[in-house]
Amino acid sequence: MAGEPMAVVNYIPLIIFLIMGAIVPIAALAAIKIIAPNKPKRQKLSIYEGGLKPIRDAKIQYSVQYYLFAIVFVIFDVEVLFLYPWIYVYANKAMQQFMIYGFMNYAVFEMLLFIVVLLVGLIYAIKKEALRWV
Amino acid sequence: MDGIIEIITQFAADEPAVFALIIGIIGAAVISGVVNVGAMLVIWGERKVLSDFCNRYGPNRVGGRWGILQLGADAIKLFTKEDIIPGDADKAVYVWAPIVASMATMLVAVAIPFGALHINGKDYPLVVANMDISALYVEAALSLMAIAVFMAGYSSNNKYSILGAFRGIARMIAYEVPMGVCVISVAVMAHSLNLVEIVESQTVWYVFAQPLGFVIFVIALITDLGRIPFDQSEAEEEIISGYNTEYSGIRWGLLYFQEYNNALLGSILLSLLFLGGWHGPIIPIPILDIISPLIWLFMKVVIVLWFFIWVRSSLFRLRIDQVTNFGWKWMLPLSLLNLGWAVLIGSYFA
Known part of the structure; x- marks a missing residue:
């Protein structure tokens, strides 16, 4: 079980690590500015496309089916996000006193209900072919 | 030894902000060194082990028989290559993608926790930010790499890169x-999301307590990580090199x-x-008994990495x-099944 709520100061290392993570590649990129040769030519700077001149812009519009994946993902990711705080409810000693029908923890029962509802949604999405790659 | 630990814990309690700052700076220097050198050894090890699987030598010229300095030679080559940014690329995003990737790994x-020190019968975990939710945090930060991959692919303005992204x-x-869901199943059994507490609660390894969860987690x-059975974002045979086609040097x-x-x-x-x-088991030799948890973790990590390379070659x-x-x-229904299993075992048989 978690003890005290975590103080903000414990997140200071995150910022330092973030800066450290930026310094290393920036130093490498600064180094190649000095030591690497740089003689740009038009052919050298062109996009690779099987050796020919690139045809049209590459920023294509992707199939709308692709965005259905994103929507289903958002739904299930939110489900997982709800499960994370649920662990602490489940692990709470006081919560384990509440039993349903004498055998099931109340927290477990509620989460079971939640998962079943979402599973119905998943089956619906699969049946409607929302999760078919085209 | 006891005195030093006492002084450190006392200081951490009195001045949490200064302590966090010092730990952060020392940790950033040490861990970025350890992780980067470790990754170099992983690349070298992968080339060596893969060549063993293919029945060939692998790197064996630079740095003696084992080719241990091959990566140094590769680094010199990469640094002295001409720096090419494609003319049509989105410059800012193109330049920032590797930097974002590096920041994500540091996060x-x-x-x-990189292990623990065993002093006087107690384990002191070696972790910079010991958060209550570190399992959730690490999983979230691991998937930040996907954003760097997307940045690299989208900014290159190359059709293969976009497909890869x-x-x-x-x-x-x-x-x-x-x-x-697999991380949650583990946390349900450990009653905590803190990685240190998860490790401490494993009297029985969770690979035995929930084998299905282990298999799903390994696949996921x-x-x-984008390794071979699942490296569609850089599939060489189909889309040249995927998201990093336009990157060089x-x-x-x-x-x-x-x-x-x-x-x-x-x-x-x-x-x-x-x-x-x-x-x-703690190794009963002085000095070695202090770092024996580190040795065990190291051995497990090497076995896991070897397994990844084995999967890649097979x-x-x-x-x-x-x-x-x-x-x-x-995977999704099976992982939910595993969650139910974890709750069942955790509630009634633990």
């Missing part, structure tokens, strides 16, 4: 949910290097969650529609 490294995102979102982890080197950094950190995470972390690449189908239609 993973900050919360992962879109595939990378679709693959990541299909396996993110099962992976999260390989997907997250050290810019490509940085992206490639971060993949191996992530592989190293991911295998540490796998050992911590399912393989008992630094648990193992399996073929799957098609992207097969991958997303498998993720949504099998």
Whole structure:
């Protein structure tokens, strides 16, 4: 079980690590500015496309089916996000006193209900072919 | 020894902000060194082991028989290559993609315990930011790499890169949910989301307590790391090199290097969650008994990495529609089944 709520100061290392993570590649990129040769030519700077001149812009519009994946993902990711705080409810000693029908923890029962509802949604999405790659 | 520990804990209690700052600076220097050198050794080890699988020598020229300095030679080559940014590329995003990748790996490294020191019968975990939610945090930070991949692919303005970037995102979102549910199943048994507490609670390794969860987590982890059965975002035979087609020189080197950094950190995470972390019999030799938890974790990580290379050399690449189908239609329901199993075992038999 978690003890005290975590103080903000414990997140200071995150910022330092973030800066450290930026310094290393920036130093490498600064180094190649000095030591690497740089003689740009038009052919050298062109996009690779099987050796020919690139045809049209590459920023294509992707199939709308692709965005259905994103929507289903958002739904299930939110489900997982709800499960994370649920662990602490489940692990709470006081919560384990509440039993349903004498055998099931109340927290477990509620989460079971939640998962079943979402599973119905998943089956619906699969049946409607929302999760078919085209 | 006791005195030093007492002074440190006292100082941490009195001046938490200063302590966090000092730990952060020391940790950033040490861990970025350890992780980067470790990733270099992983690349070298992968080339060596893969060549063993293929019955050939692998690197054996630079630095003696084992070719241990091959990566130094490769680094010199990458640094002295001409720096080419494609004319049509989105310059700012193109330049920032490797930097974001590196920042993402460091964000993973900050919360992962790299082992423990065994002093006077107690384990002191070596972790920079010991958060209550570190399992959730590490999993979230591991998937930040997908954003760097998308930045690299989208900014290159190359059709192959764009395909790779879109595939990378679709693959990541299909396996993110099962992976999260597996972490939750572990946390249900450990009654905590703190990685240190998860390791401490493993009197029985979770690989034995929930074998199904272990299998799902390994598959999802390989997907997250983009290694071979699931490397559709850079499938060489179909889309040249995927998201990093337009990258060359050290810019490509940085992206490639971060993949191996992530592989190293991911295998540490796998050992911590399912393989008992630094648990193992204490070696009864002075000095060695202090670092024996580190030795056990190191051995587990090496075995996991070897397993990843074995998988890479044995399996073929799957098609992207097969991958997303498998993720949504099998992995997700099975991971929920595993969650039910974990709750059942955790509630009634623990």
